[in-house]
Amino acid sequence: MPEMIKADVIIVGGGATGCGIARDLALRGISHCLVEKGDFASGATGACHGLLHSGGRYVVNDPEAAAECIAENMILRKIGQKCVERTGGLFVRLPGDSRNFRDRFLRSCDTVGIETEVLSASRALDLVPTLNPSIEEAIKVPDCSIDPFRLCMLNIVTSQKKGGTVLIHHKVRDIIREKGRCVGIRVQEDATDTVTEIRGKIIINAAGAWGDSVAKLAGNSVPMTLSKGSLVVTNHRLTNMVINRLRPPSDGDIIVPNEAVCLAGTTSIPVLDPDTLEIESREVDIVATEAEKMIPAFGTTRLIRTYAGVRPLLKADGANGRTISRGFRIIDHHDGMYSIMGGKLTTYRLMAEKMSDAVIRHFGMKTKCRTAEIPLEGQDQLSGYPLSKRLKKLENILCECELVSREDVERVVATVGTRHIGDIQHRTRLGMGPCQGGFCTYRALGVIQESGRIGPDESMKMLKEFLQRRFKGIRPALWGDQLREEQLVESIYLGILAMECEE
Amino acid sequence: MNSGFYDIVVIGGGFSGLMAAITLADEGKRVAVVSRGNPVCCLSTGCIDVLSGHEDPIRGIAALPDEHPYHLAGEEATVRALGMFSDIMAGANLPYMGDVHENRTIFTPLGTQKTTCLVPRSMESAHDHGDDYFHVVSFRGIKDFYPSYIMSRHARAGSSVYDAGVSATSAIAERFEDKTFLRKFISWLKGLDIPAGSIAIPAVLGTRSAPLIFDEISREIQRRIFEIPTLPPSMPGQRLFSRLKNTFLARGGSLYWGRDIASVERLGDQIEAVTIASAGRPSRVQGKAFILATGSFVSGGLYATMDGVKETVFGLPTYLPDGRSTWFNDSFFVPGHAIEKSGIRVDSTFRPLHAGWSNLFVCGSILAFSEVMKYGCGHGLAIATGVAAATMCERQV
Numbered sequence: 084m085p086e087m088i089k090a091d092v093i094i095v096g097g098g099a100t101g102c103g104i105a106r107d108l109a110l111r112g113i114s115h116c117l118v119e120k121g122d123f124a125s126g127a128t129g130a131c132h133g134l135l136h137s138g139g140r141y142v143v144n145d146p147e148a149a150a151e152c153i154a155e156n157m158i159l160r161k162i163g164q165k166c167v168e169r170t171g172g173l174f175v176r177l178p179g180d181s182r183n184f185r186d187r188f189l190r191s192c193d194t195v196g197i198e199t200e201v202l203s204a205s206r207a208l209d210l211v212p213t214l215n216p217s218i219e220e221a222i223k224v225p226d227c228s229i230d231p232f233r234l235c236m237l238n239i240v241t242s243q244k245k246g247g248t249v250l251i252h253h254k255v256r257d258i259i260r261e262k263g264r265c266v267g268i269r270v271q272e273d274a275t276d277t278v279t280e281i282r283g284k285i286i287i288n289a290a291g292a293w294g295d296s297v298a299k300l301a302g303n304s305v306p307m308t309l310s311k312g313s314l315v316v317t318n319h320r321l322t323n324m325v326i327n328r329l330r331p332p333s334d335g336d337i338i339v340p341n342e343a344v345c346l347a348g349t350t351s352i353p354v355l356d357p358d359t360l361e362i363e364s365r366e367v368d369i370v371a372t373e374a375e376k377m378i379p380a381f382g383t384t385r386l387i388r389t390y391a392g393v394r395p396l397l398k399a400d401g402a403n404g405r406t407i408s409r410g411f412r413i414i415d416h417h418d419g420m421y422s423i424m425g426g427k428l429t430t431y432r433l434m435a436e437k438m439s440d441a442v443i444r445h446f447g448m449k450t451k452c453r454t455a456e457i458p459l460e461g462q463d464q465l466s467g468y469p470l471s472k473r474l475k476k477l478e479n480i481l482c483e484c485e486l487v488s489r490e491d492v493e494r495v496v497a498t499v500g501t502r503h504i505g506d507i508q509h510r511t512r513l514g515m516g517p518c519q520g521g522f523c524t525y526r527a528l529g530v531i532q533e534s535g536r537i538g539p540d541e542s543m544k545m546l547k548e549f550l551q552r553r554f555k556g557i558r559p560a561l562w563g564d565q566l567r568e569e570q571l572v573e574s575i576y577l578g579i580l581a582m583e584c585e586e
Numbered sequence: 587m588n589s590g591f592y593d594i595v596v597i598g599g600g601f602s603g604l605m606a607a608i609t610l611a612d613e614g615k616r617v618a619v620v621s622r623g624n625p626v627c628c629l630s631t632g633c634i635d636v637l638s639g640h641e642d643p644i645r646g647i648a649a650l651p652d653e654h655p656y657h658l659a660g661e662e663a664t665v666r667a668l669g670m671f672s673d674i675m676a677g678a679n680l681p682y683m684g685d686v687h688e689n690r691t692i693f694t695p696l697g698t699q700k701t702t703c704l705v706p707r708s709m710e711s712a713h714d715h716g717d718d719y720f721h722v723v724s725f726r727g728i729k730d731f732y733p734s735y736i737m738s739r740h741a742r743a744g745s746s747v748y749d750a751g752v753s754a755t756s757a758i759a760e761r762f763e764d765k766t767f768l769r770k771f772i773s774w775l776k777g778l779d780i781p782a783g784s785i786a787i788p789a790v791l792g793t794r795s796a797p798l799i800f801d802e803i804s805r806e807i808q809r810r811i812f813e814i815p816t817l818p819p820s821m822p823g824q825r826l827f828s829r830l831k832n833t834f835l836a837r838g839g840s841l842y843w844g845r846d847i848a849s850v851e852r853l854g855d856q857i858e859a860v861t862i863a864s865a866g867r868p869s870r871v872q873g874k875a876f877i878l879a880t881g882s883f884v885s886g887g888l889y890a891t892m893d894g895v896k897e898t899v900f901g902l903p904t905y906l907p908d909g910r911s912t913w914f915n916d917s918f919f920v921p922g923h924a925i926e927k928s929g930i931r932v933d934s935t936f937r938p939l940h941a942g943w944s945n946l947f948v949c950g951s952i953l954a955f956s957e958v959m960k961y962g963c964g965h966g967l968a969i970a971t972g973v974a975a976a977t978m979c980e981r982q983v
Contacts, residue, residue, distance in 0.1 A: 480729075532738075533732065561910075570882070
């Protein structure tokens with residue numbers, strides 16, 4: 084690592100927005116350096132539904148955001164053919180749901196340009212047999228499912244090909260100001276505490292929920308409302324289409340299929356600190372109960388994990404988390420720093436385009452944005468985890484749930500040079516299945532240890548941290564078969580492996 | 587419909603149920619065991635944790651909370667029951683070692699020390715080796731055993747890897763049943779020229795003839811050898827279970843294996859019979875008395891819903907700590923989550939409280955307040971309450 088990195092633009096934040104900006108700048112030939120305090124997508128990007136909105140969700144109350152959604156949806160299908168799953172979506176109307184809202188929904192979709200098709204209950208049940216048979220009707224919309232982590236990685240591929248510098252697990256410690264302008268940052272790597280100085284002409288604050296604390300390092304501020312949304316993950320895929328409730332946005336009204344599982348959410352609860360999120364049993368009850376109304380099997384399916392993210396919403400006086408616009412804003416702090424905030428995963432590319440346009444204007448250039456035309460690079464390598472790929476070689480399987488082999492883990496260890504079990508999970512899906520890493524994390528750490536990359540003490544610490552994090556994620560949804568699984572895992576780690584004897 | 591008539595029907599073929607069943611068969615009763623399949627003791631280390639928090643596990647019973655089910659059996663009866671267990675295992679050629687008044691430690695695959703009480707002979711010298719050199723043998727491709735974890739705690743340990751041609755724990759254990767393989771392994775081990783100290787091997791040294799294989803290696807190598815119990819599938823757990831099951835059969839017991847209870851017949855305050863589902867005709871199993879030993883959540887005796895806990899066979903009333911938000915501690919590493927207290931409350935004769943059944947007895951980890959993870963008492967409690975509930979039941983029949 085050189086003592087000092089120089090780039091025209093410094094991007095703070097490795098969520099969809101930050102990664103999208105890196106790709107956009109790369110395609111316009113602007114040198115840049117992206118820093119992220121965790122792994123990619125470790126904030127709101129990775130903690131959302133993974134829903135590529137058609138815009139239907141917002142069309143009645145926030146038509147502007149809805150229009151952005153449908154336009155971006157169509158672009159992402161084109162440029163990310165292999166990382167967008169064209170599931171289609173249904174808005175289902177349950178007995179008692181307002182017919183008036185349904186009419187407004189259809190009218191607004193027409194106005195905004197979201198294609199709809201009204202389906203009778205029986206036709207909807209043909210498409211999604213697990214739906215509640217007593218639904219009144221369903222409206223088909225072009226929703227899709229997308230893997231946010233993979234999306235970030237694909238954007239980064241272009242950035243790195245064009246010489247961009249990307250530092251993950253590096254936290255911004257301070258922002259260097261000279262003569263009233265931001266001229267650089269100092270970042271600290273979390274495993275080694277090594278500090279690196281980065282100099283640039285512009286700093287883009289794309290830190291999402293952490294945006295205000297990054298802005299404050301430069302004496303700036305970003306007015307935001309933070310809203311926590313909690314989700315649950317099922318142990319298998321209950322629907323092949325996105326299922327929305329046809330009513331004004333509310334708790335637990337979206338179910339999204341993703342890989343082998345389904346995600347359901349969310350809640351919306353104001354929070355002050357994005358680093359201390361607790362999921363309450365009550366929230367899980369709400370999400371599970373609401374999801375069960377749309378897909379009854381939700382009531383008997385194992386919930387393998389809960390997670391929560393923080394929506395970094397634009398501040399609006401008097402509005403609550405549900406009614407605040409999903410639009411985005413770019414703030415020029417007039418000292419070399421820009422903050423970009425609000426928005427959605429679906430509109431990340433548009434946000435990156437507008438932000439990069441501002442950079443281009445700042446530099447007095449005229450290069451046009453090309454991110455909407457050029458397909459995302461690296462999709463063949465990163466095109467998900469199809470079963471056929473994984474079934475090719477069934478030897479030395481470490482993670483039985485997701486069929487991840489010892490070689491897969493060794494490859495990530497060698498190429499990413501990781502010291503974090505999370506990096507391996509994100510890149511191989513190790514531990515993402517029904518047992519949630521109960522068995523394979525111990526194995527993966529054994530393998531990393533044998534590679535000599537981390538010491539045994541460190542791997543033991545990582546195992547402990549992982550188990551605690553895992554427990555925190557499943558604790559709010561522990562009943563039924565998931566409780567059985569959890570008690571088995573507890574008896575393995577505390578009973579057979581005697582881990583409570585530590586310290 | 588097939589019908590079977592027994593003195594006692596034990597529901598649950600786990601550790602506690604089999605101990606109760608063997609006790610009753612020894613008394614000349616006609617006993618049937620109905621089980622869904624291999625029990626959770628197959629997943630265990632095979633060691634008998636009696637009460638891990640005290641130096642003397644038997645004396646430690648007095649310090650347990652008043653409602654703990656160990657008190658229903660009592661210290662003396664617990665010692666007798668553990669003695670009975672040791673006799674059974676000696677007779678089944680899987681001798682257990684140790685003193686019921688003294689806890690000991692064994693090695694885990696992480697190199698930590700697990701506190702337990704009675705251990706199979708292959709783990710007798712698996713105590714803490716302090717600074718003494720010992721050598722860890724591993725097997726090529728084995729998934730759940732990484733000597734580096736152990737060596738991180740024991741700087742003076744060394745390790746070698748043997749290629750058994752197979753990599754699954756149970757497959758390696760099966761290879762050891764083959765004499766030629768065993769001799770090859772022994773000559774490889776001799777060839778290592780390990781300078782001094784003990785030799786640690788993951789618990790794969792055979793299945794049916796486990797202690798003989800261990801004895802032969804020890805004799806040939808002239809060195810202290812010990813097994814380290816692995817993650818499930820655990821060979822020591824399976825050895826323990828198969829010996830218990832065979833003992834029960836040898837004493838004239840009947841098994842209904844791999845079956846679920848489909849329905850229960852009642853008459854007044856008596857349970858008359860259970861019907862068990864099967865692929866062909868259902869079977870009706872009638873008994874004068876019933877023992878419920880279906881275990882806790884992992885084995886399916888208890889089932890938690892979003893806001894309650896059910897007993898899955900008879901729908902017995904369960905004890906449950908308050909709402910779901912109080913069921914778990916914040917830390918994974920602090921055993922003793924409130925949910926572990928839930929289960930069936932019984933009177934001093936092991937009959938369920940507030941259920942109205944006069945011929946039903948309950949034993950094992952399904953008992954309320956047993957908290958086996960917190961107290962480290964799973965197998966000990968299974969033995970003590972299994973034998974004690976059987977004794978109460980026998981008095982009735």
